[in-house]
Amino acid sequence: xxxxxxxxxxxxxxxxxxxxxxxxxxxxxxxxxxxxxxxxxxxxxxxxxxxxxxxxxxxxxxxxxxxxxxxxxxxxxxxxxxxxxxxxxxxxxxxxxxxxxxxxxxxxxxxxxxxxx
Amino acid sequence: xxxxxxxxxxxxxxxxxxxxxxxxxxxxxxxxxxxxxxxxxxxxxxxxxxxxxxxxxxxxxxxxxxxxxxxxxxxxxxxxxxxxxxxxxxxxxxxxxxxxxxxxxxxxxxxxxxxxxxxxxxxxxxxxxxxxxxxxxxxxxxxxxxxxxxxxxxxxxxxxxxxxxxxxxxxxxxxxxxxxxxxxxxxxxxxxxxxxxxxxxxxxxxxxxxxxxxxxxxxxxxxxxxxxxxxxxxxxxxxxxxxxxxxxxxxxxxxxxxxxxxxxxxxxxxxxxxxxxxxxxxxxxxxxxxxxxxxxxxxxxxxxxxxxxxxxxxxxxxxxxxxxxxxxxxxxxxxxxxxxxxxxxxxxxxxxxxxxxxxxxxxxxxxxxxxxxxxxxxxxxxxxxxxxxxxxxxxxxxxxxxxxxxxxxxxxxxxxxxxxxxxxxxxxxxxxxxxxxxxxxxxxxxxxxxxxxxxxxxxxxxxxxxxxxxxxxxxxxxxxxxxxxxxxxxxxxxxxxxxxxxxxxxxxxxxxxxxxxxxxxxxxxxxxxxxxxxxxxxxxxxxxxxxxxxxxxxxxxxxxxxxxxxxxxxxxxxxxxxxxxxxxxxxxxxxxxxxxxxxxxxxxxxxxxxxxxxxxxxxxxxxxxxxxxxxxxxxxxxxxxxxxxxxxxxxxxxxxxxxxxxxxxxxxxxxxxxxxxx
Numbered sequence: 087x088x089x090x091x092x093x094x095x096x097x098x099x100x101x102x103x104x105x106x107x108x109x110x111x112x113x114x115x116x117x118x119x120x121x122x123x124x125x126x127x128x129x130x131x132x133x134x135x136x137x138x139x140x141x142x143x144x145x146x147x148x149x150x151x152x153x154x155x156x157x158x159x160x161x162x163x164x165x166x167x168x169x170x171x172x173x174x175x176x177x178x179x180x181x182x183x184x185x186x187x188x189x190x191x192x193x194x195x196x197x198x199x200x201x202x203x
Numbered sequence: 204x205x206x207x208x209x210x211x212x213x214x215x216x217x218x219x220x221x222x223x224x225x226x227x228x229x230x231x232x233x234x235x236x237x238x239x240x241x242x243x244x245x246x247x248x249x250x251x252x253x254x255x256x257x258x259x260x261x262x263x264x265x266x267x268x269x270x271x272x273x274x275x276x277x278x279x280x281x282x283x284x285x286x287x288x289x290x291x292x293x294x295x296x297x298x299x300x301x302x303x304x305x306x307x308x309x310x311x312x313x314x315x316x317x318x319x320x321x322x323x324x325x326x327x328x329x330x331x332x333x334x335x336x337x338x339x340x341x342x343x344x345x346x347x348x349x350x351x352x353x354x355x356x357x358x359x360x361x362x363x364x365x366x367x368x369x370x371x372x373x374x375x376x377x378x379x380x381x382x383x384x385x386x387x388x389x390x391x392x393x394x395x396x397x398x399x400x401x402x403x404x405x406x407x408x409x410x411x412x413x414x415x416x417x418x419x420x421x422x423x424x425x426x427x428x429x430x431x432x433x434x435x436x437x438x439x440x441x442x443x444x445x446x447x448x449x450x451x452x453x454x455x456x457x458x459x460x461x462x463x464x465x466x467x468x469x470x471x472x473x474x475x476x477x478x479x480x481x482x483x484x485x486x487x488x489x490x491x492x493x494x495x496x497x498x499x500x501x502x503x504x505x506x507x508x509x510x511x512x513x514x515x516x517x518x519x520x521x522x523x524x525x526x527x528x529x530x531x532x533x534x535x536x537x538x539x540x541x542x543x544x545x546x547x548x549x550x551x552x553x554x555x556x557x558x559x560x561x562x563x564x565x566x567x568x569x570x571x572x573x574x575x576x577x578x579x580x581x582x583x584x585x586x587x588x589x590x591x592x593x594x595x596x597x598x599x600x601x602x603x604x605x606x607x608x609x610x611x612x613x614x615x616x617x618x619x620x621x622x623x624x625x626x627x628x629x630x631x632x633x634x635x636x637x638x639x640x641x642x643x644x645x646x647x648x649x650x651x652x653x654x655x656x657x658x659x660x661x662x663x664x665x666x667x668x669x670x671x672x673x674x675x676x677x678x679x680x681x682x683x684x685x686x687x688x689x690x691x692x693x694x695x696x697x698x699x700x701x702x703x704x705x706x707x708x709x710x711x712x713x714x715x716x717x718x719x720x721x722x723x724x725x726x727x728x729x730x731x732x733x734x735x736x737x738x739x740x741x742x743x744x745x746x747x748x749x750x751x752x753x754x755x756x757x758x759x760x761x762x763x764x765x766x767x768x769x770x771x772x773x774x775x776x777x778x779x780x781x782x783x784x785x786x787x788x789x790x791x792x793x794x795x796x797x798x799x800x801x802x803x804x805x806x807x808x809x810x811x812x813x814x815x816x817x818x819x820x821x822x823x824x825x826x827x828x829x830x831x832x833x834x835x836x837x838x839x840x841x842x843x844x845x846x847x848x849x850x851x852x853x854x855x856x857x858x859x860x861x862x863x864x865x866x867x868x869x870x871x872x873x874x875x876x877x878x879x880x881x
Contacts, residue, residue: 098659102660130494134383149351150352
């Protein structure tokens with residue numbers, strides 16, 4: 087089942103719970119506002135180089151957060167890149183999240199760390 | 204200019220004398236201009252013979268409205284506020300910067316950043332000290348000083364992440380690319396704090412090498428640089444036979460023990476750790492490692508795979524074991540002494556039950572607790588039944604007993620099979636069969652407006668989420684205990700309120716904001732007046748001039764206000780220009796344009812199509828982008844602004860539509876020339 091439908095189902099179950107407890111329940115205008123997805127690259131990423139290459143769009147502050155944040159304006163999606171190659175993508179809908187990953191893949195590929203083992 | 208060509212003789216040789224301020228034709232000698240306005244610096248002799256230049260310094264972003272509406276204005280109002288802010292900021296920067304031991308050049312740069320920030324209105328809604336701290340940290344990063352954000356937060360007693368947020372925002376807005384932090388920068392500072400005496404330099408060098416090695420081993424990405432420095436310094440100290448405990452180091456470096464230990468362990472995993480001290484100083488290994496979290500992740504994946512394999516093997520082995528078990532049992536059966544007569548019959552009855560009851564525990568999917576209880580209960584039931592049967596059996600024929608007995612094992616078997624089968628559904632049905640059913644009510648009709656669709660929702664599952672009576676009690680107790688403080692506070696507050704009410708001194712401190720009444724005004728000018736009056740922005744505004752704005756302009760606008768009216772929209776006309784100027788500087792006097800104000804302004808044009816200028820000017824003031832001009836003739840439709848705030852777009856669109864009509868009309872009316880737009 088599509089994850090958005092699952093979310094709606096979950097919300098309905100909760101409403102049903104409240105209903106059973108005796109509250110008057112109204113379920114209307116359900117809307118998915120934010121989608122969060124995780125994925126992982128098969129390679130590790132060098133965050134400092136990545137930030138240097140994508141200067142204003144990407145920001146990396148190791149004192150604050152271990153990941154580099156890349157905000158895609160036209161998709162309104164944010165990608166957090168970790169040095170292990172894992173990504174966390176947030177966006178307003180599933181489509182934007184998917185496009186964000188496609189967008190960022192070539193940029194990450196350039197700054198990948200050579201694997202040694 | 205008339206000094207180009209002489210009026211009398213037509214000669215073009217004009218001599219302009221700056222000192223006397225006159226222009227004379229060299230041909231006929233006629234004086235063309237007298238008292239030319241010169242723009243030269245004049246000097247005045249002060250007391251003691253000191254000559255000083257005449258004039259005042261006017262700041263570039265100072266009072267914008269000063270020269271314009273000439274009739275008796277106080278020009279000092281706006282300037283003071285801005286100057287005060289900057290002065291205040293400068294003072295705070297000096298204070299904080301001296302605590303960090305920054306040199307004057309850094310402080311000046313920080314002050315420049317601060318000026319930029321103020322001019323971009325980024326200080327609004329943020330504490331000045333946060334902004335100051337962010338500016339200082341920006342300087343630290345660009346200069347490469349070994350100051351951490353943590354130091355700043357220590358001084359200010361503010362959460363690091365809040366400062367970090369402000370810093371990131373400022374860096375983004377000011378388009379300043381702060382270079383990434385290099386842990387090598389911090390080494391000398393921490394080494395100094397650890398007091399290595401004479402050998403300070405050597406220890407620092409060793410620590411530096413270690414950090415560089417760590418960088419190559421990908422230990423530094425995503426980590427706080429201070430943690431790495433701490434680990435490197437600890438190792439370097441030990442290498443040079445200094446005794447520095449973990450506690451000393453963490454006191455200086457400001458990470459916690461766990462982090463330091465972890466870094467040390469990670470370093471231990473690298474091949475470099477195997478080298479001796481001398482080898483390390485001389486040799487650099489070529490091999491680079493993967494980052495530790497990456498290896499940890501891989502490790503985890505491997506562990507998972509191993510576990511899966513083990514589980515599979517266990518299943519196989521279990522299968523084998525149960526086969527053996529069965530075989531053993533059958534063998535035992537055969538070897539048992541056989542009972543004769545009636546007892547044989549009983550034995551046959553008992554055995555199948557026992558086997559079923561015995562076989563159920565070996566079922567791996569059993570939930571131990573529940574099933575044990577159920578089994579015990581079932582066993583007791585069957586035993587009771589059997590006892591009953593045996594008692595009755597005394598008076599009955601053995602055949603009857605047999606049939607009943609045959610019935611018994613069937614029942615016992617069915618009970619046991621229910622027990623043995625531990626899947627959820629069957630357990631539930633058992634529950635529902637035995638225990639009193641709480642959920643008797645059928646699906647209630649959802650409230651008609653809510654329309655809660657019950658499709659796909661398993662009611663029984665929902666019931667499990669809802670706690671039963673006993674659990675509710677327990678939870679209530681827990682919650683009250685946890686939130687005892689808050690509940691006490693609430694009670695005290697209520698008591699206080701009731702007491703004050705009795706005394707009659709209770710002041711209702713309601714935080715409700717009264718809904719502002721809509722301003723009713725006939726014209727836009729009146730509306731502005733009333734709004735300004737109410738808002739008390741300035742009592743020094745000349746309303747007469749305001750009122751004149753809406754009438755056709757007599758004099759063209761003088762120099763437009765610098766910077767304030769960044770007019771990206773393509774609506775131009777003489778009238779508008781003047782209105783734009785006046786209003787722009789008005790609103791520059793007014794601090795923040797509230798949404799209401801804008802909507803207010805735009806609401807009046809709806810009533811009167813003739814006066815959209817006010818709103819446009821107001822709108823243009825708040826926008827801070829500069830878009831190239833366009834001749835009024837080419838005003839086609841709404842200006843495609845880059846990133847207009849949502850409120851403004853709707854107003855623009857309305858205005859733009861009106862523009863199409865009125866601009867054309869105006870163009871026809873006035874035949875305006877192109878005017879420069881800022």
